[in-house]
Amino acid sequence: MANIKNIRNFCIIAHIDHGKSTLADRLLERTNAVEKKDMQAQVLDDMDLERERGITIKSHAIQMGYKHKNGETYILNLIDTPGHVDFSYEVSRSIAACEGALLVVDATQGIQAQTISNLYMAIEHDLEIIPVMNKMDVDSAMPDEVEDQIIELLGCKREDIIRASGKTGMGVDEILDAIVERVEPPVGDDKAPLQCLIFDSVFDSYRGIIAYFKVINGTIHSGDRVKFVATGKEYDADEIGVLELTRRPTKELKAGDVGYIVSGIKTSREVKVGDTITHIDKPCDEAVAGFQEVKPMLYAGVYPIETSEFENLRASIEKLQLNDASLTFEPESSVALGFGFRCGFLGLLHMEIVQERLSREFNMEVITTVPNVQYKVYTKKGAMVEVHNPAGLPEVTTIDHIDEPYIRASIITKTAFIGNIMTLCLGKRGELITQNYISGDRIELMYDLPLGEIVFDFYDKLKSISKGYASFDYHITDYRQSHLVRLDILLNGEKVDALSALIHFDNAASLGRKMCSKLKELIPRQQFDIAVQAAIGAKIIARETIKAVRKDVTAKCYGGDISRKRKLLEKQKEGKKRMKQIGSVEVPQKAFLAVLKLDDE
Numbered sequence: 001m002a003n004i005k006n007i008r009n010f011c012i013i014a015h016i017d018h019g020k021s022t023l024a025d026r027l028l029e030r031t032n033a034v035e036k037k038d039m040q041a042q043v044l045d046d047m048d049l050e051r052e053r054g055i056t057i058k059s060h061a062i063q064m065g066y067k068h069k070n071g072e073t074y075i076l077n078l079i080d081t082p083g084h085v086d087f088s089y090e091v092s093r094s095i096a097a098c099e100g101a102l103l104v105v106d107a108t109q110g111i112q113a114q115t116i117s118n119l120y121m122a123i124e125h126d127l128e129i130i131p132v133m134n135k136m137d138v139d140s141a142m143p144d145e146v147e148d149q150i151i152e153l154l155g156c157k158r159e160d161i162i163r164a165s166g167k168t169g170m171g172v173d174e175i176l177d178a179i180v181e182r183v184e185p186p187v188g189d190d191k192a193p194l195q196c197l198i199f200d201s202v203f204d205s206y207r208g209i210i211a212y213f214k215v216i217n218g219t220i221h222s223g224d225r226v227k228f229v230a231t232g233k234e235y236d237a238d239e240i241g242v243l244e245l246t247r248r249p250t251k252e253l254k255a256g257d258v259g260y261i262v263s264g265i266k267t268s269r270e271v272k273v274g275d276t277i278t279h280i281d282k283p284c285d286e287a288v289a290g291f292q293e294v295k296p297m298l299y300a301g302v303y304p305i306e307t308s309e310f311e312n313l314r315a316s317i318e319k320l321q322l323n324d325a326s327l328t329f330e331p332e333s334s335v336a337l338g339f340g341f342r343c344g345f346l347g348l349l350h351m352e353i354v355q356e357r358l359s360r361e362f363n364m365e366v367i368t369t370v371p372n373v374q375y376k377v378y379t380k381k382g383a384m385v386e387v388h389n390p391a392g393l394p395e396v397t398t399i400d401h402i403d404e405p406y407i408r409a410s411i412i413t414k415t416a417f418i419g420n421i422m423t424l425c426l427g428k429r430g431e432l433i434t435q436n437y438i439s440g441d442r443i444e445l446m447y448d449l450p451l452g453e454i455v456f457d458f459y460d461k462l463k464s465i466s467k468g469y470a471s472f473d474y475h476i477t478d479y480r481q482s483h484l485v486r487l488d489i490l491l492n493g494e495k496v497d498a499l500s501a502l503i504h505f506d507n508a509a510s511l512g513r514k515m516c517s518k519l520k521e522l523i524p525r526q527q528f529d530i531a532v533q534a535a536i537g538a539k540i541i542a543r544e545t546i547k548a549v550r551k552d553v554t555a556k557c558y559g560g561d562i563s564r565k566r567k568l569l570e571k572q573k574e575g576k577k578r579m580k581q582i583g584s585v586e587v588p589q590k591a592f593l594a595v596l597k598l599d600d601e
Contacts, residue, residue, distance in 0.1 A: 004190070004256040008183045009077045009214065010130075011094050013119055014104035015112035015471060019134040022166030023104060023175075024078060030172050031064035031076065061200065061212055061243045061258060068180050076179060077243075077258040079199060079214075093199040093274045095121055096288070097214040097258065100128040100183030102175065103154070107133045107141035107163075110442065111149045112412055112471035119153070128183045131156060132175060137165040149438060186214075188255025194218030194226070195284040196277040203322035209265040212243065213277055214258045216288060220277075221252045226263070229276040229287040235263035267322075296328055296344025297405075297476065298351060298455060299388035301369035301498065302358075303340030309364065310339045316362035317341060320354065327354060332389070334498045337367060342389060345371075348455065369498050373451045376403040376479055390486050390500035396537050402502075403479035405451040408433070411462070413470035415441045420465040428453035429504065449474075450482065452502070487512055489519070490533040490540075512542040520544040 014020040064076040079094045095101070101122045105111055122129060131150045135141060147161055162178060164171030196213040204210055220226070224237045239262040241249035253259045265271055276287035304313045314331075321327050328344035345351040351371060358364040377385045377393065378400045387393055409430075413421055415437075422432070425447050433446040449458075454474075462470050487508050489499040503511055512534025519532050523546055530546040551572075554565045 004188065004254070005185050006072060006074045007077070007185055007256045008074055008100065008179050009079060009098045009186055009256070009258060010100040010102060010179055010183055011079045011098045011122075012102045012104055013115060013122055014134075015106070015109075015115045019106060019166040020080075020104050023102075023132070023134055023164065023172075024080065026166055026169050026172045027076075027078065027176065028062065028064060030169070030176065031066045063242050063244050063258065066176050066180065068177065074180050076176070077214075079258065091118055092121055093197070095125050095127065096274075097197055097199045098122075098125075098127060099186055100130065100179060102179075103129050103131045103150075104134050105131070105146055105150060107135045107143050107146050108138050110142070110146050111153060111438065116153070116410065116412075116444075116473070129154060129156075130175070130178045130182055131161045132171070133161055133163050134166055136163045136170060137168045149442075152438065186216075186256035188215065188217045190215075190217070190219045190254040192217040192255075193282050193284040194220055194224075194277065194279045195288065196220065197288040198228075198271065198273060198275045198277065200273060201271040204262075207262050207264070209267070209271050209322065210247075211261050211263075211265075211271050211277070212258070213261065215253050215255050217255050217284065218279070219252055219254045220261075220279075222249070225280045226261070226277050227280050227283065228271070229278060230272050231270050231275065233265075233270050234280055235265065238262050238264060296326070296374075297347055297451065298345045298371045298373060299342055300345065300351060300371040301332060301334060301337070301340050301389070302329075302343050302355075303334065303337040303367045303369070305365050305367060307338040312362075313341070313358075313364055313366065316358055316364045317343070319362070320357060324354070326350070334369075334391075337369070337498050340366075344388070348459065370501055371455050372502060373405055373455060375405075375452075375484065375502060378403070387502075390502045391497050393486050393502065396486075401481050402484045404482045404484060406477050406480050407449055407451050407454070407474040408477045409447045409449050409454070409472065409474040411445045411447065411470055411472050412438065413443060413445070413466050415443050417466040417470060418443060418445070421445065421462065421470060424458075424461055424465060425449065428458060448477065450480075450504075451476065453504075485536045487515075488535045489515060490531070490535055491519075491523075492531055493533075508536055509541050512536075516542045516544040520546055525549045 012020045012024060061077065061079045064078065065073055066076050067073050079097050095118075101119075103115070103119060103122075105115065119129070131154060133143060133146055133150070136143065143163065147158060150156065150161055151158060162171050162174045164175060194215070195217040196215050198211050198213045200212040202210050202212070220237060220240055222237055222240050225234065226237050227234045239249050240253055240259055241247050242253070242257070242259050247260055250259070261277070274288075276284070278284045278287075302313070302317070304310055317327070317329050321329070326346050327350075329341040331339065332342040333339045343351075343354070345354065348371070351368070355366060355368060358366055372388055372390065375387045377387050379385065379394060379398050380400045381398075382400075385392075385394060393399075409425075411421060411425075418435075422445075425432070425445075428449055430447040430449045430453075433448055435446070436444045438444055459472060462472055483505045484502050485505050485508055487501050487503050489496050499515070501511070516532045516534050523530065523532070525546055526548065528548045532544045532546060533540050534542040554568055557565050557568070
């Protein structure tokens with residue numbers, strides 16, 4: 001293995017679509033880490049979904065060998081990171097395993113919100129930042145303007161910024177030299193007790209869960225007996241090795257090295273990102289700092305379209321969880337939708353991707369209910385109940401108050417769109433904290449917003465009112481007391497539990513009216529009148545009536561006494577009344593989906 005002085009561990013920080021994966025392709029090509037026959041666009045993004053959307057969902061790691069002009073060969077470990085805000089914990093662990101970071105900024109778009117939040121994370125971990133301006137080959141590049149933004153953000157010198165292009169390969173040699181010259185080698189003692197940080201894990205259908213780690217101190221040999229500190233589980237290191245394009249087994253890994261461990265782990269719950277690996281016979285004194293349990297931010301019911309598919313859905317979600325440890329689920333049932341699962345997601349993008357993967361990889365078509373966030377409900381007796389689902393809300397009479405999660409949102413936009421964005425945030429109960437001008441016509445707005453308000457369509461609306469220019473990033477700050485109520489939808493006096501929502505009192509009446517009128521359009525007419533009502537507790541706040549489909553029973557009466565017609569109509573009325581008692585209202589699937597898109601009109 002290489003001397004620790006010749007190892008460089010680095011990651012790439014960039015906003016979605018700033019060319020991070022393409023630039024990584026060029027670095028791999030230049031260092032011959034990938035053979036020509038294996039080379040393809042976005043070589044590190046191995047999911048079809050990642051290629052199509054141009055985003056990194058699962059972080060990756062790969063080792064490169066680079067011969068510097070001083071004649072020495074260096075081992076460069078690229079620990080790739082997802083760029084999206086939903087995966088920020090994965091990003092933080094990847095950053096903790098590095099000593100340097102390439103800050104990639106698109107020369108046509110400038111600095112965006114997610115770049116800034118991940119950059120601050122890297123600075124907190126004392127990483128050496130190498131600024132790279134990508135897409136210099138594009139005609140619409142604004143190098144001087146974007147350089148000014150980078151200098152203002154980092155306080156670096158103009159000559160430190162490398163101009164590059166992931167497409168043409170311009171500046172790739174300069175980047176590799178900068179990594180060798182500017183990034184510090186890892187610090188560690190290979191004679192000390194073993195201490196390794198797990199920054200990722202993947203599922204292999206033949207070998208179980210494979211954990212990726214960085215050795216911080218000590219040396220690990222294949223066959224060693226090791227322990228995972230957070231879970232307390234013990235394993236044999238059946239195989240260890242380094243991460244090239246394919247995994248290459250080795251006999252030992254020393255301090256500073258990045259590698260993988262295969263130990264026959266079967267369930268993803270046993271490997272947690274951020275955990276520490278150590279030896280059983282000579283354990284380290286303390287675990288690597290910063291470990292957290294990944295907490296879901298959003299909860300939604302996932303139900304199979306065909307109720308008979310419930311067991312298949314369970315098997316599909318379990319397999320998906322092996323690849324995505326941040327997905328949590330538990331069974332639940334709904335009167336309207338039958339049996340399904342209450343799933344916890346990191347955010348809206350995560351939820352969308354899980355749905356898409358269930359459809360593609362397992363052929364499971366599912367209905368997702370209205371997403372909810374986690375509320376803390378305090379009862380009058382002083383107990384605290386966590387509620388993920390409106391159906392789980394205790395009786396109104398027993399509730400003292402409800403706390404809801406708040407986020408600190410950073411929105412970067414052109415000054416032309418400030419008015420519209422402020423109106424949008426105020427409509428979502430937002431509170432402006434600060435506004436800073438980043439450069440001439442770009443401004444950063446900081447808002448405190450309730451997480452429940454941005455769950456539905458905030459991001460889509462932000463993109464449409466800013467013509468795609470605004471970028472958005474957030475992190476959870478705290479829980480605050482709010483006047484929240486449960487809005488129920490009743491059909492002929494019966495609650496439809498899948499359409500219930502926890503909502504702020506001020507917005508309840510307008511949402512209730514919208515839902516009733518939408519359901520009036522979508523529910524097919526029956527042989528009897530259907531009352532569609534929105535209620536808060538026992539109080540009805542909105543109502544629509546879906547009129548019955550009527551047969552003209554008086555058609556055969558031409559002329560004659562009025563009492564004959566009346567008799568026929570009375571008889572029909574009795575029949576309708578009897579039908580209403582035994583008839584049930586079917587809610588079509590599209591009604592559940594339409595409720596999510598209510599605000600679009």
